[in-house]
Amino acid sequence: MLGRVLPTLARxxxxxxxxxxxxxxxxxxxxxxxAAVGRLLAQGSTYTQISVQRILDExxxxxxxxxAHFRDKSEILSKLAETFRQRxxxxxxxxxxxxxDGGLAGLENAFRQIIAFHREHFPVLATFAEVAAYDASVQDxxxxxxxxxEANVVGKLRDEQAxxxxxxxxxxxxxxxxxxxxxxRAIEQHIRADDGTGDHSFAAELARIWWYGxxxxxx
Amino acid sequence: MLGRVLPTLARxxxxxxxxxxxxxxxxxxxxxxxAAVGRLLAQGSTYTQISVQRILDExxxxxxxxxAHFRDKSEILSKLAETFRQRxxxxxxxxxxxxxDGGLAGLENAFRQIIAFHREHFPVLATFAEVAAYDASVQDxxxxxxxxxEANVVGKLRDEQAxxxxxxxxxxxxxxxxxxxxxxRAIEQHIRADDGTGDHSFAAELARIWWYGxxxxxx
DNA sequence: GGCCTGTCGAACACGCTGTACAACAGAGTG
DNA sequence: CACTCTGTTGTACAGCGTGTTCGACAGGCC
Numbered sequence: 001m002l003g004r005v006l007p008t009l010a011r012x013x014x015x016x017x018x019x020x021x022x023x024x025x026x027x028x029x030x031x032x033x034x035a036a037v038g039r040l041l042a043q044g045s046t047y048t049q050i051s052v053q054r055i056l057d058e059x060x061x062x063x064x065x066x067x068a069h070f071r072d073k074s075e076i077l078s079k080l081a082e083t084f085r086q087r088x089x090x091x092x093x094x095x096x097x098x099x100x101d102g103g104l105a106g107l108e109n110a111f112r113q114i115i116a117f118h119r120e121h122f123p124v125l126a127t128f129a130e131v132a133a134y135d136a137s138v139q140d141x142x143x144x145x146x147x148x149x150e151a152n153v154v155g156k157l158r159d160e161q162a163x164x165x166x167x168x169x170x171x172x173x174x175x176x177x178x179x180x181x182x183x184x185r186a187i188e189q190h191i192r193a194d195d196g197t198g199d200h201s202f203a204a205e206l207a208r209i210w211w212y213g214x215x216x217x218x219x
Numbered sequence: 220m221l222g223r224v225l226p227t228l229a230r231x232x233x234x235x236x237x238x239x240x241x242x243x244x245x246x247x248x249x250x251x252x253x254a255a256v257g258r259l260l261a262q263g264s265t266y267t268q269i270s271v272q273r274i275l276d277e278x279x280x281x282x283x284x285x286x287a288h289f290r291d292k293s294e295i296l297s298k299l300a301e302t303f304r305q306r307x308x309x310x311x312x313x314x315x316x317x318x319x320d321g322g323l324a325g326l327e328n329a330f331r332q333i334i335a336f337h338r339e340h341f342p343v344l345a346t347f348a349e350v351a352a353y354d355a356s357v358q359d360x361x362x363x364x365x366x367x368x369e370a371n372v373v374g375k376l377r378d379e380q381a382x383x384x385x386x387x388x389x390x391x392x393x394x395x396x397x398x399x400x401x402x403x404r405a406i407e408q409h410i411r412a413d414d415g416t417g418d419h420s421f422a423a424e425l426a427r428i429w430w431y432g433x434x435x436x437x438x
Numbered sequence: 439g440g441c442c443t444g445t446c447g448a449a450c451a452c453g454c455t456g457t458a459c460a461a462c463a464g465a466g467t468g
Numbered sequence: 469c470a471c472t473c474t475g476t477t478g479t480a481c482a483g484c485g486t487g488t489t490c491g492a493c494a495g496g497c498c
Contacts, residue, residue, distance in 0.1 A: 029445085048267070048353035051485060062446045067487060126352075133349035134267035174409070174417065174424035181408040182401030189400040190393070198393065205393035213432025248476085270454060281477045286456065 029069055032059045034080055041123035047077070047131055074137050080124060081141050088117065088125075089149045097160050097215055104216075108207035115199050118187050126188060150180040160215060167219035175214040183210070249288055251278045253299055260342035266296070266350055293356050299343060300360050307336065307344075308368045316379050316434055323435075327426035334418050337406050345407060369399040379434060386438035394433040402429070 036059035040050050052073050056066055070076055091110045096102040101109075118125055132142040153176035160166035183206060190202050212218075255278035259269050271292050275285055289295055310329045315321040320328075337344055351361040372395035379385035402425060409421050431437075 046353040052487090053485065063487085064447080064489080065445050068444080072487080130352035133345075133352060134265040170427075171420050171424050174421045175428065177409055177412070177421075178401070178405040178425060178428055182397070182405035185404035186397040186401035190396055193396070201390050202393045202396070205390050206397060208389075208436060209394065209397055209428065209432035211432075212436045213428035213430075216437075217427060217431045218435075218437060271456090272454065282456090283458085283478080284476050287475075291456080 029061060029065060030079060032061060033066065033070070033076060034083075035059070036061075037076055037080065038124065041127060047127040074131065074135050077127065077131055077135075077138050078141060081128065081138075084121070084124070084128075085141075085145070088114075088145065089152070091117070092149070093152055097156060097165065098163075104207060104211045107211055108204050111203035111206045112200065115187055115190070115203055119191050119196065119199070122191050129184075129188060146180055146184065150176050153179055157214065166215050167217055169219070170214055170217055179210050179214065248280060248284060249298060251280060252285065252289070252295060253302075254278070255280075256295055256299065257343065260346060266346040293350065293354050296346065296350055296354075296357050297360065300347065300357075303340070303343070303347075304360075304364070307333075307364065308371070310336070311368070312371055316375060316384065323426060323430045326430055327423050330422035330425045331419065334406055334409070334422050338410050338415065338418070341410050348403075348407060365399055365403065369395050372398055376433065385434050386436055388438070389433055389436055398429050398433065 033055065036055050037047075037050070040055065040058055041047060052066065053063075055073075055076070056063055070079070091113045092107075095106050095110045099106075128138065128142045131138040133139075154172045157166055157170060157172035157175060161168055161170065161172070186206065187202075190198070194202065252274065255274050256266075256269070259274065259277055260266060271285065272282075274292075274295070275282055289298070310332045311326075314325050314329045318325075347357065347361045350357040352358075373391045376385055376389060376391035376394060380387055380389065380391070405425065406421075409417070413421065
C-alpha cells in the first residue's frame with residue numbers, strides 16, 4: 001500500500017470505498033464488485049470484453065480480495081443472477097388464459113411489464129444471454145430459468161387444450177419453445193433497436209402473435 | 220523446422236497437410252484453418268473458448284502463417300461467414316403468402332428447409348450468434364444478415380395488408396422483429412433440445428404461429 | 439495492550455496474443 | 469544447375485490477463 005511509503009496518503013485509495021462498518025465487510029465487497037460491473041455494463045462495454053482487472057479498478061478492490069470472494073469472473077454473474085431469479089417471469093407466471101386479468105388483454109399487459117423490466121435492467125439481462133452462449137456455469141442458471149418458464153407455458157397450453165379452448169393439434173412443447181426462447185430474444189432485439197416509444201405496440205404484437213398463433217389459433 | 224536437425228524426418232509434419240500444388244497455397248491455408256475450426260466446433264467446443272493456438276495445432280499451420288492470412292481470431296468467422304451469406308434465408312425469401320408454393324403449406328415447407336439447414340450447419344451457425352453478442356465485427360455481418368431478412372418480412376406483411384389479406388392493425392415492423400429474431404433463436408434452441416425427430420412438427424408450429432399470429436391473424 | 443479477521447499490495451507462474459525475423463522449401467526461369 | 473521469388477516455418481519476444489501466494493497492515497473486539 002502507499003501508506004508504507006507515504007504515510008500521509010495512507011488512506012487515499014480508500015476514499016472511493018465505503019467505510020467498513022462491521023462484520024458485513026464481506027457483503028460490502030461483493031456489492032461493490034456487482035455495482036462496478038453494473039456501471040461498466042451501463043457504459044456500453046460487453047461483459048466478455050471487460051477484464052477482471054478493469055472491474056477491480058472500477059470497484060477500488062484489491063486483486064487478492066476479489067479472489068477471496070469469487071472463484072473467477074463468471075461467479076460474478078452467478079451472484080448477480082441470484083438478484084434476478086424468478087423476478088423475470090413472475091409476470092407471465094401470474095397470467096392465465098381465462099379470467100378477469102387474463103385473456104389477450106392480460107397477456108398484453110404482462111408483456112408491457114416484461115418489456116419495461118427488460119428495459120430497466122437491459123445491460124445485465126443481455127449479459128446473461130451473451131455469456132450463457134459459451135460459459136457452462138452461466139448457461140446452467142440462465143437456461144434453467146427459461147426452462148422453468150417454458151414448462152409453465154406448456155402447462156398452460158395443455159390446460160387450455162383440455163378445456164377445448166386451444167386446438168388439440170397445437171404442439172404444446174414446440175409452441176412453448178417458440179414463445180419463450182423466441183420471445184425473449186425478440187424482446188432483447190426490440191430494446192436494442194427501439195428507443196422506448198414502440199414498447200406498447202411491440203407488447204401488443206407479441207401478445208397477439210402468441211394469442212392467435214397458439215392459444216386461440218383458428219382451427 | 221525439424222529438418223534442420225533431423226534431415227530424414229524433414230517432411231514428417233507435412234504429412235497431415237495437403238501438398239502445395241501451385242499459387243493457390245494461400246487459399247489452401249485458409250481452407251485448412253476454416254476446416255480445423257469446423258472440426259473443433261463439431262467436437263463440441265465453444266468458439267470463444269477455443270484459442271488460436273488450439274486451432275493452429277488442429278490445422279497443422281504455423282502461428283506466423285496464420286497471422287499472414289488473418290488479422291485475428293474473429294476474421295476467421297468473417298471469412299467463414301462469406302460461405303453462408305444469403306444461403307440461410309433464401310428459403311423464406313422465395314416464399315410468398317399467396318400462390319401455388321405459398322400460403323401456410325409453403326411456409327411450413329420453407330421452415331422445414333430452414334431447420335434442416337440449421338441442423339446441418341449447427342456448430343457454425345450457433346457460433347455466429349454466440350460471437351455476435353460481444354464482437355463488433357461479427358455483429359456487423361450477422362445482424363445485417365438478419366436485418367435484411369427482417370426487411371423482407373416487413374415488405375411481405377405490408378403487401379398483404381395492401382391486399383387486405385392481413386389485418387391493417389398488424390404492426391408490420393414489430394411482427395417482423397418477433398418472427399425473424401425470435402424465430403432464429405427458437406430454431407437454435409430447438410436443435411439443441413431435439414434429436415431431429417421433432418423437426419417436422421416444430422416446423423409446423425413455427426409456420427402456424429407466424430401464419431395465424433400475423434399473416435392471417437383474426438381481426 | 440494483544441488477538442482476529444479481512445483487505446491490501448506486490449510478486450509470481452502460466453497461458454495466450456500478435457509481431458518480427460531469419461531460415462527454408464518449392465516452383466519457375468535462364 | 470544456379471538463381472530468384474513467394475510463401476511457410478520455427479523461434480523468440482513483448483505485452484496483457486489470470487489466478488495464487490504471502491507478508492504487511494488496519495479496524496473491531498476482548
